[in-house]
Amino acid sequence: MFVVSLIAAPGRLDTALTDSLRNAWGGGDLQWLAVDEAAEFPVLKRPDNAADVWSSLQGQGVDLVIHSAANRRKAMLIADMDSTMIQQECIDELAAEAGVGDRVAEITARAMNGELNFEAAIDERVGLLAGLPAAIIDQVVNTRITHMPGGATLLATMKANGAYAALVSGGFTEFTSRIAAALGFDENRANTLEIADDALTGKVTRPILGQNAKLEALTDITARLNIAPDDVIAVGDGMNDLLMLENAGLGVALHGKPALQQAVDVRINHGDLTALLYLQGYAKTDFVAP
Numbered sequence: 209m210f211v212v213s214l215i216a217a218p219g220r221l222d223t224a225l226t227d228s229l230r231n232a233w234g235g236g237d238l239q240w241l242a243v244d245e246a247a248e249f250p251v252l253k254r255p256d257n258a259a260d261v262w263s264s265l266q267g268q269g270v271d272l273v274i275h276s277a278a279n280r281r282k283a284m285l286i287a288d289m290d291s292t293m294i295q296q297e298c299i300d301e302l303a304a305e306a307g308v309g310d311r312v313a314e315i316t317a318r319a320m321n322g323e324l325n326f327e328a329a330i331d332e333r334v335g336l337l338a339g340l341p342a343a344i345i346d347q348v349v350n351t352r353i354t355h356m357p358g359g360a361t362l363l364a365t366m367k368a369n370g371a372y373a374a375l376v377s378g379g380f381t382e383f384t385s386r387i388a389a390a391l392g393f394d395e396n397r398a399n400t401l402e403i404a405d406d407a408l409t410g411k412v413t414r415p416i417l418g419q420n421a422k423l424e425a426l427t428d429i430t431a432r433l434n435i436a437p438d439d440v441i442a443v444g445d446g447m448n449d450l451l452m453l454e455n456a457g458l459g460v461a462l463h464g465k466p467a468l469q470q471a472v473d474v475r476i477n478h479g480d481l482t483a484l485l486y487l488q489g490y491a492k493t494d495f496v497a498p
Contacts, residue, residue, distance in 0.1 A: 209277040213248045215479040215486050216270045221245050225270070229261070242492035246483075250277060269478050273487060275458060280489045282457060283435050285366050286426055288444035289377035289384055289398070291320075292462055293359050293391065293481075298383045299333050301352040305344050308336045322447030322467040326378065326418040331411075334401065338410025342403045345382045353383070355391065356462075358481030360498035363392045365485055368496040372433055376425045378418055378448050392498070397425050423451040441484055444468075460484055 212235060214226055226247045230238050235249035254274055255261070262272045290297045297320075303312035312333045319329035363373055375388045375396040388396035400413040415421070422444075430437050442449070442456035445464045453459025453472055460483075461468050461475045469475050476483045485495065 210251050210254055210274050211248050211277045211280070211489075212251055213246070213273040213275065213487055214265075214270055215246045215273070215476065215483045216244075217478055218242075218245045220269050220478070221247060225265075225268070241486050241490070245492070246479075246486040248486075248489075266477065271476050271478050271483065273474050273476075275474065275487065279438055279457060280487075281369070282366070282441040282488060283371055283439040284430065284433065284441070285362070285371055285373045285484075286422075286429070286440055286442045286452060286456065287373070287375055287393075288422075288446070288449050288452075289375055289387055290379050291356075291445045292443055292449075293356055293375065294387060295354045295356055296352060298348065298353070298379045299330075299337075301348045302337055302340065302344065303333065304352075305348060306337050306340050312336055317465075320446030320448070321465045326448050327416045330378070330399065330416060334408075334412050335410045337401075337408050340408045342406050342408060344408075345401075349383065349386050353387075355387075356481055358479075358483070360391055361495050362481045362484055364496040364498040365490060365494065367392060372429070374425065374429050376417075376422050376452070378416075378422075378446075395429075397421075419448040419451050422449060423455055426452050426455055441488065443481070443484060447471075458487060460487070 221244050230249045233251050233255050235251045238249045240247045258274055265272045287293050297316050300313045300316055303309045315329050315333050318324045373393045375384050375393040377384050377398040379398050381398045381400050384396040384398040399417050402409040402411040402413055437455050438457035440456040441458045442452050443460045443462050445462055447467050461472045
């Protein structure tokens, strides 16, 4: 048994569209999780024309996800940080303060799309930050960083229902520690910027946390919690998140880079982070205020 989930920005999901799709696919009873925003219905098998319908609905501002009806409520959330739980790339914001923003942003975009070696790309970008005062980190967090819409509600609702939450980033602990505390994550893992004499040295402490380390985090944490990877929902936006998404019970590309969108099945391009709650079967009335 599968569930067909339809998710859009508030007010953008049309009743006629959802009824038409359910009828065309011979689905079961339609359930609205949020009026004009999220709905779902069961089907016995994955429709043959699902890819074509997905493409058509994207043009209408609607995300379509077809996923297993089993084990929907997850016991753990594992999330990327940059452009996932926050709306920025922290290294790009540091670079803007250093006056090398355009150069670093270009490298970041190529790295997140899988065009560059992640470790080499992070070394090159951090090298351009050498000499920045360490105090600039607090300034960037306080003035340049904003949380991704829906993230605080996602954390509050899952944690109220007993879930564990881990923030695992290819960014830096100097940022993940602050974001994790603000949103309510139970733990965080990331790279560490080398600092000497109250300034960034332009180096990253080894080992560098990349795609394999994110998978190791998923494996380590689930083993420690005595749960299975199938009990996890994972979310990210770049190719360094791919292994984590592929090995979680439900891996979600949120506003994902083109290469990641081509590699995964579950893509949210129009909803916010509360889409991860709808995918687990939570109705809007179940949401917990942060």
